[in-house]
Amino acid sequence: MRYYSLNHPAEKVSFKEATIRGQAPDKGLYFPEQIPVLPADLIKNISAHSHEDIALQVIRPYVGDTIPENELRRIVSETIDFPFPLVPVTPGISSLELFHGPTLAFKDVGARFMSRCLGYFVKDTHQEVTVLVATSGDTGGAVASGFYDVEGVNVVILYPSGKVSSVQELQLTTLGKNISALEVSGTFDDCQRMVKTAFADPDLNRALFLTSANSINVARWLPQQFYYFFAYRAWTEKAHPPVISVPSGNFGNICAGLLAHRSGLPAQHFIAACNANDTVPSFLQTGQYSTRPAIPTLSNAMDVGDPSNFVRILEIFAHEFSSLKKVLSSYSITDEETRATIRDVYKKYHYLADPHGAVGFLALEKYLAGHPGEKGIFLETAHPVKFYDAVESETGEKVPLPDNVKILLGKEKISTKISPDFSALKNFLLA
Numbered sequence: 426m427r428y429y430s431l432n433h434p435a436e437k438v439s440f441k442e443a444t445i446r447g448q449a450p451d452k453g454l455y456f457p458e459q460i461p462v463l464p465a466d467l468i469k470n471i472s473a474h475s476h477e478d479i480a481l482q483v484i485r486p487y488v489g490d491t492i493p494e495n496e497l498r499r500i501v502s503e504t505i506d507f508p509f510p511l512v513p514v515t516p517g518i519s520s521l522e523l524f525h526g527p528t529l530a531f532k533d534v535g536a537r538f539m540s541r542c543l544g545y546f547v548k549d550t551h552q553e554v555t556v557l558v559a560t561s562g563d564t565g566g567a568v569a570s571g572f573y574d575v576e577g578v579n580v581v582i583l584y585p586s587g588k589v590s591s592v593q594e595l596q597l598t599t600l601g602k603n604i605s606a607l608e609v610s611g612t613f614d615d616c617q618r619m620v621k622t623a624f625a626d627p628d629l630n631r632a633l634f635l636t637s638a639n640s641i642n643v644a645r646w647l648p649q650q651f652y653y654f655f656a657y658r659a660w661t662e663k664a665h666p667p668v669i670s671v672p673s674g675n676f677g678n679i680c681a682g683l684l685a686h687r688s689g690l691p692a693q694h695f696i697a698a699c700n701a702n703d704t705v706p707s708f709l710q711t712g713q714y715s716t717r718p719a720i721p722t723l724s725n726a727m728d729v730g731d732p733s734n735f736v737r738i739l740e741i742f743a744h745e746f747s748s749l750k751k752v753l754s755s756y757s758i759t760d761e762e763t764r765a766t767i768r769d770v771y772k773k774y775h776y777l778a779d780p781h782g783a784v785g786f787l788a789l790e791k792y793l794a795g796h797p798g799e800k801g802i803f804l805e806t807a808h809p810v811k812f813y814d815a816v817e818s819e820t821g822e823k824v825p826l827p828d829n830v831k832i833l834l835g836k837e838k839i840s841t842k843i844s845p846d847f848s849a850l851k852n853f854l855l856a
C-alpha cells in the first residue's frame with residue numbers, strides 16, 4: 426500500500442515513510458492509494474474471529490511489507506490488550522466503551538499502535554525522533570503513555586492552559602523522562618497551528634527529526650477502525666446493522682469508522698456528534714464549509730473549529746456532497762443539553778456517561794427519533810472520571826476512582842509555560 430498527500434496526489438510513500446513523517450512535506454495529509462475490501466467471510470462469520478485476528482486482517486493491507494507478520498501480530502495484540510465492551514443502555518441504544526485502556530480514553534488504541542510502529546521503524550537507525558503533538562485533552566495522555574520510555578523517541582506535547590481537565594493534565598505532565606509538556610496560554614487551535622508551522626520550518630527540520638502523533642498520522646488514524654469491527658462482532662442483530670454515533674472533534678475517529686464501512690463494515694448510518702463547535706453540522710446543512718475559532722465546552726476534547734481529518738472524509742466520498750449526506754449526519758449539542766443528558770441517562774438507565782459520550786448519546790437519540798425501528802451504538806470515548814467535576818455535579822454522586830487515577834492524583838505536575846506563538850515553540854525545541 427502506498428499513501429499520497431492530499432495536496433499532491435502524484436507523490437507517494439510507503440506506510441513506513443508516512444508514519445515517520447506524519448505529514449507530507451507539502452503539509453498535506455496522507456491517504457491510502459486504495460481502500461481494501463475485507464474478505465466476505467470475515468464479516469459474515471465475524472463472531473468466530475478473535476479481536477486479534479480481526480485487527481490483523483483490517484490493518485495488514487495498510488502496513489504491507491513494511492513490518493514483518495510476526496512483529497505486526499505482536500504490535501496489534503499489545504495495542505488491543507484490554508476489553509471493548511458493548512453495553513446496552515436503553516432498548517435501542519448501546520454504549521461501546523472505549524475507555525478501558527491505560528489512559529482511560531479511546532486514543533490509547535491509536536497511540537499504542539503508532540508508538541510501537543515508530544519504535545520498530547527507528548530501532549536500527551540510531552537517529553533520535555522528536556514526536557510533536559498538540560492535544561485538546563486526551564491525545565496528550567495517550568501519546569505520553571504510549572511512548573513513555575520508548576528508546577530513540579522524544580515526545581513534546583502542547584496543550585491549552587486551563588482548557589484540559591485535571592486528570593488529563595496530570596496524565597501528560599507527570600511522566601518525565603522522554604516526555605515534555607508545554608502549557609500554552611491559548612486554545613487547542615493555537616497549539617495545532619504551532620505544531621503545523623514547526624513541521625514546515627526549515628531550521629527545525631535541519632536540527633531535528635520531527636514527526637507528529639496527532640490523528641493525522643496514518644499509524645494513529647488507521648487502527649481506530651478496529652473497534653468498529655469489534656462493535657459489530659458484539660452486535661446481536663447482525664441482519665440489522667447499527668447506526669453509529671461518534672463524538673467528534675478533529676474527526677479522526679469517525680473518519681476511521683467511515684473507512685471501515687468502505688471496507689465492508691456493516692452500518693446503517695453514521696452520526697458525527699459535535700458540541701458547540703459546529704463546523705461540520707453546519708456544512709452538512711448548508712453545503713458551505715467554513716472553519717471558525719474553537720469554542721470551549723464541557724466536552725473539551727472536541728473543541729476544534731478546524732477539524733484536520735475532515736478532508737480525508739471528503740476524499741473517501743470523492744468530494745461528492747450527496748453521497749456523503751446519505752451516510753453521514755451530524756448534530757451540534759449544547760453544554761446545557763450535555764449536562765441534562767448526563768443527568769437523564771444516569772437517572773433513567775443507571776448509566777454513567779462522560780460529557781463526550783453524552784454528546785454521542787443525545788445525537789443518536791435525536792437521529793433515532795426520526796428513524797423509528799433503527800437501533801444504534803454511541804462510542805463512549807472517555808471514562809467519566811476524566812471529567813468528574815462535570816459528571817458529579819449532574820449525578821450528585823462521586824465517580825469511583827480507578828486505581829491508576831488514584832496514583833496520578835498524588836503526583837506533581839511538571840510543565841513549561843509558553844505563549845501561543847511559533848517562535849516560543851521553536852526556541853524551546855532548539856534549546
Ligand SMILES: *Cc1c(COP(=O)(O)O)cnc(C)c1O
Pocket residue numbers: 530531532562563564640672673674675676677678679726727781806807
Ligand atoms: C479526541 C477525543 C474525541 C474526538 O475524537 P476525534 O478523532 O478528534 O474526532 C472525542 N472524545 C474524546 C474523549 C476524545 O479524547
